[in-house]
């Protein structure tokens with residue numbers, strides 16, 4: 001596939017919640033290219049999670065359509081995996097079983113499942129914690145498990161809903177670096193939602209800035225900072241401050 | 257797939273719904289206080305009880321002696337085998353009925369609407385008032401109506417707690433399961449049943465206490481047998497020392513069975529005790 005090919009295409013998408021007649025977005029258009037990391041940046045409550053849930057087919061649209069690989073999304077697919085802001089681990093499953101969860105549901109042979117579980121637990125740095133329950137782990141460790149669970153499926157598309165949004169600043173930066181490292185090993189199409197400008201610049205090849213509700217596309221920015229990246233190398237890059245100031249202005253000023 | 261918010265409110269304040277317990281291990285100091293308190297009460301009772309009312313407050317040493325008398329003459333063993341048949345039969349019925357109806361009504365609105373009025377009505381009527389009807393319903397004054405009485409007392413905490421457990425399943429986890437393409441069967445085994453288990457076990461602990469009450473009351477009203485018979489017959493002849501023996505047996509059985517369920521919870525829901 002060539003690098004410019006569109007994997008996800010959101011066309012005039014409209015979503016309302018009947019409770020309170022809330023319009024979350026109305027006629028939203030966007031396209032996610034193959035193997036790019038697209039960050040979606042917007043203020044809290046603007047509808048980022050809702051957009052991601054519709055892209056995954058977890059909730060239906062009220063208008064327009066979303067295509068993945070030219071097929072209309074109506075339910076979650078096996079080649080798309082999601083990482084949740086709330087981690088979404090099963091408290092009664094040990095780390096190992098949580099990571100194996102998607103693979104078991106996909107019906108992969110046990111040998112494949114075991115091999116992948118081990119590989120991805122290693123990759124996210126959870127070796128030694130296979131037999132722990134989520135409640136015994138810190139938030140950062142829990143999200144490592146959430147990440148391993150999604151990566152283990154080796155999906156074509158990763159949907160990340162503010163995966164580090166509930167972590168403390170230090171842990172958050174460590175995990176951002178880990179994800180940059182993993183992304184470098186296995187580049188894949190990724191939609192990464194965040195309300196942090198720094199995170200959007202660090203993680204994204206492009207940044208889609210959304211307005212407050214009803215969410216509209218304020219601007220689509222190219223992040224011209226080369227990979228491989230680390231959080232430090234991004235912050236030190238001369239393009240970082242201009243990009244950050246630009247995003248700040250977009251988020252702060254009301255749309256013209 | 258999930259229930260709308262309006263439904264969740266309805267049952268929130270049912271007094272019978274216990275919260276799932278967190279496994280708490282007692283420390284040696286706790287045991288010392290517990291045993292000390294029991295010893296103190298028994299000591300006060302032993303030495304001052306008889307001075308208050310010689311007839312009713314028989315000292316623990318008399319009850320202890322009565323216990324061995326009833327063991328020796330076989331009355332206690334006979335009564336216990338009768339009573340336990342009713343207790344375990346009734347609890348088994350309550351468990352099956354409570355689980356099936358609790359799961360079904362927690363999951364499907366139709367079943368909930370179908371059984372909720374009846375459950376609310378039966379739960380509001382003091383169960384004791386229904387016991388005299390049971391021999392008529394079963395055309396019997398044997399074990400079946402007494403087993404039914406135990407089940408009647410015990411079923412509601414199991415049913416209501418299971419229903420709550422199924423209904424309180426974390427919606428976010430239901431969505432995670434859908435996100436990973438769960439099947440309906442795996443949704444039950446991965447999410448709904450584990451999440452309802454602590455509620456169910458809390459219900460079983462309540463059911464044991466209520467089942468024991470149901471057992472004794474049923475033995476008073478239906479046929480006069482078992483431990484209930486021992487209580488009534490020795491009370492009638494003012495052998496209060498002997499009357500206390502079945503009372504203490506019932507209390508001990510209750511404590512042991514609830515402790516067993518607590519232990520079971522640590523075994524089948526180990527993630528709860530690992531919580532920090």
Ligand SMILES: Nc1ncnc2c1ncn2[C@@H]1O[C@H](COP(=O)(O)OP(=O)(O)O)[C@@H](O)[C@H]1O
Pocket residue numbers: 017019022024042043044045046047048049050051
């Ligand atoms: N299931 C729902 N029912 C009704 N309103 C909802 C639901 N989910 C989200 N909303 C509302 O939609 C808006 C966008 O929510 P969300 O997508 O979670 O925002 P974000 O992720 O950008 O913080 C919020 O106002 C939220 O209250």
Ligand SMILES: [Mg+2]
Pocket residue numbers: 048049050085161162
């Ligand atoms: Mg969100």
